[in-house]
Amino acid sequence: MKRFLKSFFYAFKGLAYAFKTQLNFKIHCFSGVLAIALGLYLNLSITEWLWIILAIAFVLIMELINTAIEVLVDLVSPQQHTKAGAIKDISAAAVLISALLALSIGLLIFVPKLI
Numbered sequence: 001m002k003r004f005l006k007s008f009f010y011a012f013k014g015l016a017y018a019f020k021t022q023l024n025f026k027i028h029c030f031s032g033v034l035a036i037a038l039g040l041y042l043n044l045s046i047t048e049w050l051w052i053i054l055a056i057a058f059v060l061i062m063e064l065i066n067t068a069i070e071v072l073v074d075l076v077s078p079q080q081h082t083k084a085g086a087i088k089d090i091s092a093a094a095v096l097i098s099a100l101l102a103l104s105i106g107l108l109i110f111v112p113k114l115i
């Protein structure tokens, strides 16, 4: 049980690290909170909530993986290296795609309800 609780503690430590060090993670958390508030205001259906929650979680998961990759690259390649740069760029591109997907889902669900 102690080990189980410890693993939660480490996971929250990871979340806190990403929140403190990554501006984009903060922006995505804030956007997620806004989407949830708008969803409550617009009384979304269960299916719509599922899409919104999946979109928010997907972006945050991609942000966390991107942060871990950045930390790993900085650890193994503190000097400038073309491949180190490419790894960070590819990882950032994955976050961008996830954010575009979440934006599309948000627009598809919210826009028809707002116009």
Ligand SMILES: Nc1ncnc2c1ncn2[C@@H]1O[C@H](COP(=O)(O)OP(=O)(O)OP(=O)(O)O)[C@@H](O)[C@H]1O
Pocket (backbone or CB within 6 Å): 021, 022, 023, 070, 073, 077, 078, 079, 080, 081, 082, 084, 085, 086, 088, 089, 092
């Ligand atoms: N070791 C490196 N070698 C070569 N290019 C790098 C290296 N580190 C970073 N870069 C380049 O600089 C860009 C920005 O890197 P940086 O580490 O600042 O990431 P970031 O996405 O701005 O994250 P953060 O500012 O939150 O640390 C990378 O996407 C990459 O193109």
